[in-house]
Amino acid sequence: MKKIIKNKEMLVFLFFIFFFTFILFRQVFIQNKIPLNSNLLASFFSPWSQEKFSGWEVGIPNKPTAKDDLWIFYPQKTLTISLLKNWEIPFWNPYSFSGNYHLGLSETAVFYPLNFLFLFFSQIDVWVLLIIIEPIIAGLGMYFFLRRIVLNEKSAFVGSMAFAFSGIVIARSVEGLSVGHTLIWMPYVFWGIEAFFQTKKIRFLSIILLSLFLSLLAGWFQYTFYIFTFSLIYSLFKIFFILKEHLKINYLVIIPFIVLPLITLFHTIPAFQALLDSPRSALEGRLFSFNHLMSPFHIFTLIFPDFWGNPAVYNYFGKSDYKESIMFIGVIPLIFSLVSIFKKKKKMELFFLGSIIFSFSLAIDNPISKAIISSSLPVFSSFLPNRIFLVSTFSFCVLASFGFDYVFSAKKDKVIPTLKKTFIFIWLIVIVLVSFLAFRILKDPSVLNKVDAAGINLSKDAIQFKNSIIPVLFLLITTVVFFVFRNKYFRIIFFFLIIIVLFLQSYIFGQKYIPFSNREFIYPVHSVFTFLKEHQGLDRFMSVGSGHIVAGIPLQFGLYSPEGIGSMYIRRYGELVRYMKLGDYGVPDKIAFDLEIYPKDVFYPNNTRLSRFFELTSVKHVVVDKKSLLEQKIVPGKNFNLVWENDRWQIYQYTKSMPRFFASSNFEVISDKKQILKFLFSDSFDPKKIILEEDPGFRPKNYIGNLKVTSYSPNKISMEVVTDNPTLVYFSDNYSKAFKVFINGKEGRIIRANYSFRAIPVPKGNSSVVVSYDNSSILFGFWTATIILLAIIGFLFYFVRIKLLKV
16 A cells, blocks of 8 residues: 555656646747757857848847857767767867867766767757756656655655756756756765665665766766765765664665776776866866855845846856856745754754755855865865855755655644744845845936846846845745645645745746757858868868857867867967967966957967967968958958958968978977977977977988878878888877877877977888877776676675575
8 A cells, every 4th residue: 555655656746847847848849949059059159140040130039048058068969979970989079179188078978878869869859858857857866865864755745846946957957968967866876875774775775876877977077076975974974873773784885985986987087187188287276266156145046046147138247157156946945944944953954954054165255165275186176166056955955855844744833933933034034135125226216227238237236126026926925825824734735836836936947047949040051161161171270350250169060170168178288379379388278268369460460479379280271250351451461362252251271371290300309398389489480390399219301201191080090101211290189198109000109299289200111100099098997897897796696695595
């Protein structure tokens, strides 16, 4: 009978979470829209923003949210899919940053199991599916966990819905696919821990391990780190402070946390290799993370989620990014979590309350948080501190479940006073804050009507006041519901009203934030890209003027560019770029090289370092919009030949660009890094000369050999070289120790050249040169994972056999 009731409860929960998800994403199912911001792509990103689309002459409606998907995650996925379909592991990205790691950027999530759907179905359809299922996966896991720790299934229902449709789940579902899929496995880890402690069944250890495994492979390491650490602390807290029987078997819960790093080496080894080669290893957190420490007043966003505005309506003015600092859970979960805080607390409730206080203290601007991000701890000090609000959100939802449990199950003489305290507390805060905002408005009512040409309010006071109205209405509705059903909170209609109000506020939040867009604007075909694809070959291009094509977009079309954006790129290349821009040696930008330059800087250059950079990186084509040329009265002269144009665009060939591949014996050895940069960008440098940091084993000579690239792929390059002298095969792809070279079947060596690129010494005569990515570390990771998993299976088999023999 109990099993039938439990199955019924589960079916009811599944119905509601599927139904609510359908409502939240109804535009996908009914209007064939997509939660990928293609409208913004077509209206804001060049080259499409320069065009007029038929039927959209007055403009394409858009929201400035989820931009990272457009220029980072979706193009990265395109490269991943194309290589996997060709039976290649995507180790390297030759299209961005003049060559960069791909597998090593964990957000590419190459081995995440759900991403293999991309191999069988269209990219955009799988993308949409993986977004839509995020609230379902998160909510279901939360329900499994909460059913283990609360008395009533309705309490688990409330906490699960709160987490499934919380701000962080909704926003992160469309702000980086890998980010959302990293955090949705968090509840399953806690479910596995709690289920193991209650049943002592070994299979729940596999739930813990699998959940952590999926979270890590999903690709957002900082969230996985928080989930790993938080759940491990929770396990230890349970063992030492809650479990009455201190059995040795309880300590087996630690096994998944020990095993996880071993079975994911195939994922983490490339990531650490990329990290060590990137600016992040030097930047740590000091230059970037301070901008993500929040004001103590950020706690008001629990009540008013858009207290600092909302980027979806172009009025966000808060510190950090909206998506990084979101704490929204809704009025209903907040009230129930406060009930849990105000009542007499059990140890479990104290743990999650402590987690909220601790995580909030690390995310706000204070001496402790500053000390952490100012430390020299590798990786961790470069974390964005406000991302720890994931722990806060999860903990609030757990406390909300405990709070509902108390209201539903405790005696009335205890519940009513606690509810009174809760509502008095929250109403006092709301009244004081809204009164303060209203007072500032009354001082100058005209601020309510101060808008720019696009109709966006310019007053921060007006934005905060207007954004307080809907939350106050929801708080009022909630107060009325509690008042009407006082002493009758056990009634089913009270429960359903609570759930409806909870979801309705999340629905309004989601509709405001999610950028539902038209499918026709998903990276439309454009004549600029068509020409470049047909004529670029292996050389690179740059775009200038107001029609600048942002870094990342060329990757979607398989076009080579010296620009790029991603979580990490090669530091040496960043230093080269910095010297080109600033003329000094120092720490490069953290995640991107996106050079927005005026046509005069290219065609009439005062900064000769830019022209030299074009030569060094083999920039063959320069794309420019005619409007920029006309406005600045630019007529490109020598060194630039017009090779294509239409009514809005021109493409010039830069005649001084060096070939991306050539063979030469003309070199000079300079060991000092700063001297290399200084010489490379000096007037005395001849781009035909190769600057090395070590002796290639023969003397320099003014000689050019014959070189032909016979095949080129991201992971492997084959060349035929004919030379009368020992020579260097030079190519302007970033140097990495991850590559090996074989000359006539024998391993050779790759030397760093021109500060960041590659040169290969080859003997005179005819040589077959093959450069390939060394996959030995990946194979080591896979073999280690296989051995560990076989050992675990053997252990489980032995454990079950012993148990059966005892029976």
